[in-house]
Amino acid sequence: xxxxxxxxxxxxxxxxxxxxxxxxxxxxxxxxxxxxxxxxxxxxxxxxxxxxxxxxxxxxxxxxxxxxxxxxxxxxxxxxxxxxxxxxxxxxxxxxxxxxxxxxxxxxxxxxxxxxxxxxxxxxxxxxxxxxxxxxxxxxxxxxxxxxxxxxxxxxxxxxxxxxxxxxxxxxxxxxxxxxxxxxxxxxxxxxxxxxxxxxxxxxxxxxxxxxxxxxxxxxxxxxxxxxxxxxxxxxxxxxxxxxxxxxxxxxxxxxxxxxxxxxxxxxxxxxxxxxxxxxxxxxxxxxxxxxxxxxxxxxxxxxxxx
Numbered sequence: 001x002x003x004x005x006x007x008x009x010x011x012x013x014x015x016x017x018x019x020x021x022x023x024x025x026x027x028x029x030x031x032x033x034x035x036x037x038x039x040x041x042x043x044x045x046x047x048x049x050x051x052x053x054x055x056x057x058x059x060x061x062x063x064x065x066x067x068x069x070x071x072x073x074x075x076x077x078x079x080x081x082x083x084x085x086x087x088x089x090x091x092x093x094x095x096x097x098x099x100x101x102x103x104x105x106x107x108x109x110x111x112x113x114x115x116x117x118x119x120x121x122x123x124x125x126x127x128x129x130x131x132x133x134x135x136x137x138x139x140x141x142x143x144x145x146x147x148x149x150x151x152x153x154x155x156x157x158x159x160x161x162x163x164x165x166x167x168x169x170x171x172x173x174x175x176x177x178x179x180x181x182x183x184x185x186x187x188x189x190x191x192x193x194x195x196x197x198x199x200x201x202x203x204x205x206x207x208x209x210x211x212x213x214x215x216x217x218x219x220x221x222x223x224x225x226x227x228x229x230x231x232x233x234x235x236x237x238x239x240x241x242x243x244x245x246x247x248x249x250x251x252x253x254x255x256x257x258x259x260x261x262x263x264x265x266x267x268x269x270x271x272x273x274x275x276x277x278x279x280x281x282x283x284x285x286x287x288x289x290x291x292x293x294x295x296x297x298x299x300x301x302x303x304x305x306x307x
Contacts, residue, residue, distance in 0.1 A: 003106030004098040004116040005030075008087055012038040015089040018073075022047040022086040022133065025054070025099035028061040030107065034100070035071065042089075043073030047137055049082045050144070052151035059101070062145050062152075077137035078144065084129065085116075093121040110213055177265050179239055179275045182208040185285040189226050192217065231286045239263055243279065247291060250301040256280070 012019065012034045019042050021034070026048050035044065046068050054060050068074040087094045096116035102108035119126055182188060183204060190196040191208040200208065217229045234240050242263075243256055253276065260272035260279075270278075280300055284291055292303050 003111075004096070004114045005033075005105030005107050007094055007116050008034060008098070008105065009037045011087055011089060011092060011094060012042075014092070015039060015042045017090045018042070019044045020047070020086075020088045020130075021045070021100065022082070022084060023099045024049045024082045024085075025059045025101055025104075026061065026064050027059075027101045028063045028067055030100045030102050030105055031064055032067055033107070035067070041072075044068055044071055045075050045077060047077045047079055047082065047133060049080055050078055050140070050148045051080075052148055053155055055148055055152040056155040062149055065140050065142075065145050076140040077134070078140050079133060079137040081136070082133075084133075086119075086129070086133075087116075088121050088130075091121060093119050093126065095119045095126075110216070177239065177263055177268075178214055178237060179260065179270075179279050180211045180282045181270055181275070181278055182211045183278050183281065184208070185282045188212065188230070189223050192221075192226055227286060234282070234286060240279065240283075243276075244283070247283075247300050247302045250294070250299045252299050253280075256300070 015038050019038055021031070021044065026046065031046070038044070046064060048060065048064065050060065050062065055062060065076045068076050085096055085098055094116045096114065098104040098112075098114040098116050103110060103112050104114050105111075106114070121127070121130070182191075184200060187196065187200055187204075188208055188211065190199065191205065192212055196205065196208075215230055215233045217226060221229060239260070242259065243251065246255065246259065256276045256279075257272045260275050264272055264275070283300065284293070290303060291300055293299065294301055
């Protein structure tokens with residue numbers, strides 16, 4: 001499956017007129033990659049929004065203004081109620097769900113599932129959107145940038161920031177497939193709150209960080225809150241749910257391994273056997289009242305409800 005970033009890069013590379021990039025969330029690294037793909041003579045209009053709480057949360061970078069205005073003819077326009085993601089040069093345009101961030105464009109360890117489709121910029125609805133966009137946008141300048149930066153700093157001073165766990169992940173997650181890899185789910189909270197010290201070997205520590213990057217919890221959770229958050233995410237993971245359903249009748253190690261093998265992407269770092277060994281420990285740890293091992297731990301079964 002092609003990435004949204006591939007289609008957008010191709011649009012930028014083929015640009016021969018003014019490039020219009022519209023997204024509420026823009027990160028400098030992603031924008032720089034796209035601008036580097038565009039011919040140097042192409043001028044750029046970037047339309048975004050700067051809400052102090054979003055800048056404080058790290059979903060948008062104010063330095064976008066510095067990057068764009070370094071380019072001849074470059075402008076940043078601000079549209080406070082912007083939600084659309086739209087990208088055009090000349091008679092070619094893309095629209096969809098993807099912001100200008102590494103996660104949205106498929107350029108980060110933990111990428112989102114996004115969509116960008118070709119649209120006709122001459123379509124009446126699209127033209128009306130562009131007209132309304134430009135009519136309701138104001139050009140960004142240093143004074144606005146400074147004001148938003150100061151407001152964001154004030155918010156950050158009283159609100160703990162959300163960690164971008166993908167920054168510490170050392171793997172690229174396969175679209176459509178994830179199972180945990182840290183063999184010590186009981187130690188995950190210690191990695192999360194940075195109290196782990198030297199209790200885990202280096203490779204297990206990195207696997208824990210990779211798993212936390214996928215789960216992506218907010219900062220500041222206590223142990224019970226963290227465990228509840230992890231459990232809520234696990235209940236939404238496709239292959240965890242598939243294995244969970246199989247435990248109703250009793251899931252043998254062999255059946256679990258064969259199920260994982262059928263789903264395992266090529267070149268995955270872990271074997272199906274290792275993934276099941278870890279996943280079984282996670283299920284028992286995060287859902288202690290739901291499962292029982294029988295006999296000798298070779299079968300995982302849903303506990304029978306008390307009569």
